[in-house]
Amino acid sequence: MAGSESLEEREAALAHREAAQEEREGIADERDRVAEQRDTVADQREAASDARDLRLDEKEKRLTGLELMLDERARALREAVPDMVRRQHEAIDRSRSILQRAEQRLLRAEASLQRSRAAIERDEAEIQREVAASSQREMGENGEAPEGTAQS
Numbered sequence: 001m002a003g004s005e006s007l008e009e010r011e012a013a014l015a016h017r018e019a020a021q022e023e024r025e026g027i028a029d030e031r032d033r034v035a036e037q038r039d040t041v042a043d044q045r046e047a048a049s050d051a052r053d054l055r056l057d058e059k060e061k062r063l064t065g066l067e068l069m070l071d072e073r074a075r076a077l078r079e080a081v082p083d084m085v086r087r088q089h090e091a092i093d094r095s096r097s098i099l100q101r102a103e104q105r106l107l108r109a110e111a112s113l114q115r116s117r118a119a120i121e122r123d124e125a126e127i128q129r130e131v132a133a134s135s136q137r138e139m140g141e142n143g144e145a146p147e148g149t150a151q152s
Helices: 002-076 081-141
Strands: none
Touching: 002 081
16 A cells, blocks of 8 residues: 555646646746747837837938939029028038937837846746746655765
């Protein structure tokens, strides 16, 4: 009878380990799902930003075309050169403003990427700690010495 009790205890321990493994896998799956959602949101934000940038670029091209046409008309009408120079300076200032906004978006995107990388590294470290702690508990429950220790 003692042998059957030992077998039952082993089966119970095995069932417990399997349940713990399933729970760990469920947690890992949930983390993957959350990471995928985070990536999806980031992709959506990037797509929206790209679409805005594209619209602004197209507007800028149209404005540049209109500006060139107006400049040609001004020359044809012999408008004063200082007015054309002023418009060119204004166009340069607008371009600088667009460039500054793009640089700010780039900095924000880089910071977001760094935060995401740090979160992933924290998650991976936590998983490693949980796996190590679980392995040590399992080894202790089985009466076996953890790896790296000698049995007496």
